[in-house]
Amino acid sequence: GAVVSQHPSRVICKSGTSVKIECRSLDFQATTMFWYRQFPKQSLMLMATSNEGSKATYEQGVEKDKFLINHASLTLSTLTVTSAHPEDSSFYICSALTDPRADTQYFGPGTRLTVL
């Protein structure tokens, strides 16, 4: 149980375009999902916490107008990277909680974004 999927797994886009990444909890409902970014040889950095039916909470230094998060249902959160630039190229990973107070997060397989 507790499977999280992400789509797409890889995406290559031109600079200036927008890219949408989907994160789905397949066998459970997730009121809370998280979006992380990982640059090569660095740690996972939390970008934002996504709560179903409300606005996402962004970490310091993450531009909310650039990284749009929508958590419209209990099984789906989306991250849209708007006007992507080469420096946005990274590994984006989502995770979900089966319970808001749980401390075990279930991770999706990640999306590798390359912006040319």
Place this chain on the structure above:
Amino acid sequence: RKEVEQDPGPFNVPEGATVAFNCTYSNSASQSFFWYRQDCRKEPKLLMSVYSSGNEDGRFTAQLNRASQYISLLIRDSKLSDSATYLCVVNRWTGTASKLTFGTGTRLQVTL
């Protein structure tokens, strides 16, 4: 100072060796602790939770020292398949959700 610090390695060890990883965390409000394993270009996977009493799962033993804010992972009888990056992770409740903070990871390479 980083909230979670680990030696990045790499640790190169022969098969069968015992290897130990250490981690320190700076936020005393941290409530729960984990070791995750991450393979190259993959998502992190939970290896084990870490408790003050120490816990063991097969060849893996984890230990937490809250007073020193120190976490360890011991791998006995290393296998080739243990080669990966090991992430030290701490969790705290922000008031609205749990928040995980990851260390940069320690890379392990087990060789023949």
